[in-house]
Amino acid sequence: MPDVQNLSPLIFEPIYKEKIWGGQGLRLKLGKNIPQNRPVGESWELSGLSGNESVVMRGPLSGKKLSEVFNAGQNINGKNAAFPLLYKFIDANRDLSIQVHPGYNNTLKSPVSGDSKTECWYIIDAKPGTRVICGLKKGVKLQDVNDACETGNLPDLCNYIPISSGDVVFVPAGVIHGTFANTLLYEVQQSSDAIFRMFDWNRVDDNGQLRPLHAKEAMNALDMTYHEYHVIEPVKMGDIGAYHTIRVACRYFAVEEYRCAGPTSLKLPARKTFQVITILTGSICFSGENQAASFVKGETVFVPVSAHEYGINAEANTQLLLSYTPELVSDIISPL
Structure with missing residues (x-):
């Protein structure tokens, strides 16, 4: 290993x-x-x-x-x-x-x-x-x-x-x-x-x-409880060069979305857990520790805690989903 x-x-x-x-x-x-x-x-x-x-x-x-x-x-x-x-x-x-x-x-x-x-x-x-x-x-x-x-x-x-x-x-x-x-x-x-x-x-x-x-x-x-909130509205986050939203968050997982209209440099948030990135359109390149790796549409990337300092360069028209197991207060509530 x-x-x-x-x-x-x-x-x-x-x-x-x-x-x-x-x-x-x-x-x-x-x-x-x-x-x-x-x-x-x-x-x-x-x-x-x-x-x-x-x-x-x-x-x-x-x-x-x-x-x-x-x-x-x-x-x-x-x-x-x-x-x-x-x-x-x-x-x-x-x-x-x-x-x-x-x-x-x-x-x-x-x-x-x-x-x-x-x-x-x-x-x-x-x-x-x-x-x-x-x-x-x-x-x-x-x-x-x-x-x-x-x-x-x-x-x-x-x-x-x-x-x-x-x-x-x-x-x-x-x-x-x-x-x-x-x-x-x-x-x-x-x-x-x-x-x-x-x-x-x-x-x-x-x-x-x-x-x-x-x-x-x-x-x-069966949970018989009725409600009308199954479709989750996105929550806009801060301006980081991409359109960044939280799409869903619960105690088991959180999913965020990044939409990059032009070429964009991103930095993963430092978290205490692994993160997963899935590319829906476009492509990205990770760089760090004298290493680089590229990933394209349809691929899912496992990001260990030790790789959170890597930078991400996304090409124009890239759309990706970032997910993780959240600490709800520090990862979701406080940034809002």
Whole structure:
């Protein structure tokens, strides 16, 4: 293992996932090297999940697993014991199932520890008129949901939200949700792949079989609270040569956006945790410690704590997302 005091930003091999609802959008819109003519729905950019662990793509650590790098010390991970997040690009070529993630106890009416999965979506591309499901309609009761799962009428109870490119949707654990066709998004979530599928549009897989549903488990995990604040408005930050906004912040993750109209020099904030940068358009170059590394559209970069002093040079028309596990007061509230 190279000296972790001077470890440079790293890029990992994407893990491509074929899905019944996938397509070719990751290749056509992000330049991903996915198999052609296959329904690829997800590109896992950074994952510490067992059996789906990211591997360093290039450089002196090429071939190392994320856990090997991450556990090398606090100069890499800050104070995180294990990699706490999962990063994905998702291409919804067809409608996804209506589902819920664990992390909420309906009986206790409160979040629970364990295999929790709170997530957010940055909408990269969506056709006009596209909607997502987030939550249930006002006044819907748990028994209504149970009955609808049995009759196949669950879509009638769901809350539909119009979306556009550039929107951010926040989906806490326990909130019923679904994504529709012609949507390309970037997802930041807690490190979990747990899904309780509630409705799947009565479609069959390649073997002619219906995919399993998990209505009983979903009933116990559903957060029935109604609200209208799933699409998060951006919060403008100070002038740093780029249009800089906070897009979402919670105790698990924060996501900031930088839009650079012209060539721009940026400096990462000094934080006590790792940071992750994903380039949506354009390209960037890191420079520091007599090293330089360039990254382009569609790539996700892991920035260890030891590399926060690196400078970033972004070409014109670059758009990037920066995320991290925040200290909410010092990282989010105080700068405002």
